Amino acid sequence: MKKISVIATSFFLSLLFSQVCFSQSQSRIRTIIVDAGHGGNDQGAKGTYSTEAELTLKFAIKVGELLQQELPDTKIIQTRTSDITQSVREKAAFANENKGDLFVCIHVNAAPPIRHSKVTGYQNRVYYTGKGANRKKHTKKQPVYKRWTTPNPRYGTGTYVWAADRDVHKADAVSERFESEGELTDVPDPSTPEGAIASRLWVQKYFKNSVRLASMIESEFEKDGRKSDGVLQRNEKGIWVLQATNMPAVLIETGFITNKEEEDYLNSEKGQSEVSRAIVRAVVNFKNLLDSQRNGGIETSNAGVAPTNQANAANTPVSANE
Numbered sequence: 537m538k539k540i541s542v543i544a545t546s547f548f549l550s551l552l553f554s555q556v557c558f559s560q561s562q563s564r565i566r567t568i569i570v571d572a573g574h575g576g577n578d579q580g581a582k583g584t585y586s587t588e589a590e591l592t593l594k595f596a597i598k599v600g601e602l603l604q605q606e607l608p609d610t611k612i613i614q615t616r617t618s619d620i621t622q623s624v625r626e627k628a629a630f631a632n633e634n635k636g637d638l639f640v641c642i643h644v645n646a647a648p649p650i651r652h653s654k655v656t657g658y659q660n661r662v663y664y665t666g667k668g669a670n671r672k673k674h675t676k677k678q679p680v681y682k683r684w685t686t687p688n689p690r691y692g693t694g695t696y697v698w699a700a701d702r703d704v705h706k707a708d709a710v711s712e713r714f715e716s717e718g719e720l721t722d723v724p725d726p727s728t729p730e731g732a733i734a735s736r737l738w739v740q741k742y743f744k745n746s747v748r749l750a751s752m753i754e755s756e757f758e759k760d761g762r763k764s765d766g767v768l769q770r771n772e773k774g775i776w777v778l779q780a781t782n783m784p785a786v787l788i789e790t791g792f793i794t795n796k797e798e799e800d801y802l803n804s805e806k807g808q809s810e811v812s813r814a815i816v817r818a819v820v821n822f823k824n825l826l827d828s829q830r831n832g833g834i835e836t837s838n839a840g841v842a843p844t845n846q847a848n849a850a851n852t853p854v855s856a857n858e
């Protein structure tokens with residue numbers, strides 16, 4: 537009897553284990569890379585008392601912890617958990633080596649101070665022309681300016697996806713994954729024309745999903761009353777990680793450190809908690825949506841997808857790809 541119950545228990549356990557493995561292997565998102573932007577020698581944008589690298593690290597740690605609680609079967613990996621120097625190349629390589637299925641990069645925005653100038657008077661400038669006996673003295677009246685700057689009032693959030701003209705680079709990154717990863721070997725050799733097309737199709741799929749997640753993140757921010765610039769595209773140094781990672785990728789600008797009010801919010805308990813929770817809600821909704829589609833579920837109006845950002849998302853080439 538005892539033997540039977542042991543067999544029954546081990547059978548039940550192995551069934552449970554295979555169920556867990558089954559549901560996990562079914563998920564499209566098994567590994568999520570959370571990246572705290574900048575770090576170490578590169579502190580990123582600066583506010584009046586805090587830096588971008590400090591804030592992104594706090595957010596990334598909170599987001600990582602919350603994601604692990606919400607998605608216990610998903611591997612959550614941080615690019616950094618302390619104030620270390622890490623180039624964008626290292627971040628992208630780290631994400632690719634760890635075979636991430638999603639790259640969530642956290643940043644804080646900055647806007648340049650606004651320059652002002654005013655003519656406060658005039659002064660004569662003396663200059664000479666010619667040489668020797670022909671040398672002549674001139675005077676010219678010139679305005680005197682007072683110049684000063686005031687902080688840029690820009691505030692609010694925005695989530696970036698890679699620019700469509702970077703698809704080629706993204707396809708290169710994806711091709712490298714095909715070569716190194718056994719599970720994707722059903723995809724043709726990327727050096728062949730068929731393979732090149734296949735990797736471009738993967739890129740389009742990743743792009744569509746990145747826009748979808750970016751839009752979900754922004755609508756979660758809006759629910760907390762934040763001003764959202766929606767889904768954006770940009771070609772800049774910091775955005776390079778988006779094209780170099782071989783997975784869907786978003787870069788979240790959580791607010792402007794150059795706006796005093798927003799710097800205070802981002803540093804506050806309330807701001808830390810709201811921003812982290814908004815990101816986590818969007819990522820969890822996004823994962824569930826993808827998994828429900830994969831398992832034959834019907835895509836209904838998911839709570840995470842609010843119509844607010846559709847205008848923005850529609851401006852990106854994703855609609856043309858569909």
Ligand SMILES: [Zn+2]
Nearest residue numbers: 573580643644
């Ligand atoms: Zn940044």
